[in-house]
Amino acid sequence: MVWSPERRTALYLGANHGRPHRLNDVWEFDLCEMQWILLYAPDNPRDYLGLGEDPSDVVLKDGVLQTRRGGPAVIGHTWSGVTYDSDGKRLLWMNTWVTNRREAAISIGLDPGDLAGGLPLWSFDPKARRWSRLPSIGEAPRSIFGGLLQYVPAMKGAVWHGNNWQMRGTWLYDLHSGSWLNLEANSRAGDFSEQAPTREQVAYLDSERQMIVAQQGTDTYEFNIELRSWRHVLSKPAEAQLWPIGHDSSSAMFYDPGTRMGLLIDYQSNHLWRYDPATPTWEILGPIAPPMPDGAKRLAFIDEYFGVVVVIEDREVWVYRPKRGRKADR
Incomplete structure (x- = not known):
């Protein structure tokens, strides 16, 4: 959506x-x-x-x-x-x-x-x-x-x-x-294949920082609009037990203007993650009550007017407003 x-x-x-x-x-x-x-x-x-x-x-x-x-x-x-x-x-x-x-x-x-x-x-x-x-x-x-x-x-x-x-x-x-x-992204460095996401990724536009942020699998990428260059920013650390997974069939990703950060819904784990490009780091939000609905046919979007994440499963509509500031949701 x-x-x-x-x-x-x-x-x-x-x-x-x-x-x-x-x-x-x-x-x-x-x-x-x-x-x-x-x-x-x-x-x-x-x-x-x-x-x-x-x-x-x-x-x-x-x-x-x-x-x-x-x-x-x-x-x-x-x-x-x-x-x-x-x-x-x-x-x-x-x-x-x-x-x-x-x-x-x-x-x-x-x-x-x-x-x-x-x-x-x-x-x-x-x-x-x-x-x-x-x-x-x-x-x-x-x-x-x-x-x-x-x-x-x-x-x-x-x-x-x-x-x-x-x-x-x-x-x-x-x-x-x-x-x-x-x-001709990354043409000067010649590292497009290594630095850019492959396929079936999810992404959002950060209009304030003028970049596109993409998550493909457990890897995070950023595209600098002015420089026309991709950069592989993060991979899942070896010690991490939980990590956001980006795939167009099992996750959704948005820019949250209220926090100036990215949000990713991982349908497989039923977790909501927040991405801070300034650090850069991923943070899992929660615990959230009531929990996000579970199901195979969920739809999701961010309502930028109200500043809320919306997840729809059949006739159930779940709405969540992320709090401002890191760790605030905990």
């Missing part, structure tokens, strides 16, 4: 593994009203590899497979590939998935030669309740699985990052021109 500051709600989208279906619906959660709001009702459901049992709503427009209402016809996971453009007031999503678009086009009688290239980067305007496929002009990165997408207001664009066999690089997407810029 991503926070929309002007709406004071958290936005939610993305597909599962196709059990029972894959949908392109978009929702928002309003903590004040304790209410889910449907912003975009789903088009016809898709299956794991293709366009589903009823692809009658799929058309090819401007070279893109989309629905007649303008939504994406191919629907992926979010991984850490979803972020919020606070300047354009829209959600951004690198909608990467395994569907073979050529085969999908042929399956509904379309000419695959009419498909356009470019990355599957989509935006959703919550006010207009409208999907849009964003252009990719010129040289561009790959639309990898498990990549990191983070909007950075100071750069007026979105950072797209990967560091494995699929792609090694950190790129910037210009939302005004539709073009990509290779930031």
Whole structure:
């Protein structure tokens, strides 16, 4: 889930593994009203590899497979590939998935030669309740699985990052021109592979310090926006019994403006951690009562207006406000 500051709600989208279906619906959660709001009702459901049992709503427009209402016809996971453009007031999503678009086009009688290239980067305007496929002009990165997408207001664009066999690089997407810029991170030192997170990480933007903080497994990384450089900051100490684990399917990470620190929810251990980049150190928060809900389908976000962490499990909504100052939560 991503926070929309002007709406004071958290936005939610993305597909599962196709059990029972894959949908392109978009929702928002309003903590004040304790209410889910449907912003975009789903088009016809898709299956794991293709366009589903009823692809009658799929058309090819401007070279893109989309629905007649303008939504994406191919629907992926979010991984850490979803972020919020606070300047354009829209959600951004690198909608990467395994569907073979050529085969999908042929399956509904379309000419695959009419498909356009470019990355599957989509935006959703919550006010207009409208999907849009964003252009990719010129040289561009790959639309990898498990990549990191983070909007950075100071750069007026979105950072797209990967560091494995699929792609090694950190790129910037210009939302005004539709073009990509290779930031050539760590090019001077030549240590990108060792200093940058690999894949399926979780991350947040520290707008005050102007850096992106990422946790991948038990390793912590920082990206200096001005220097355009990654740095491997921390690893799990040999003597540590507990340590935060970052993975896009089993943890969530946010920036807490109230404490000026990072927060990580580790769903596997059901612990809430705080990261202080000034030190840098990790600290487990607690004990917390009542405890965080447990479950396999939890959602989480930070409500920046109220300064609280929100965890949702089914109909249970758990809210926690971190206290300011280190050790204060104990």
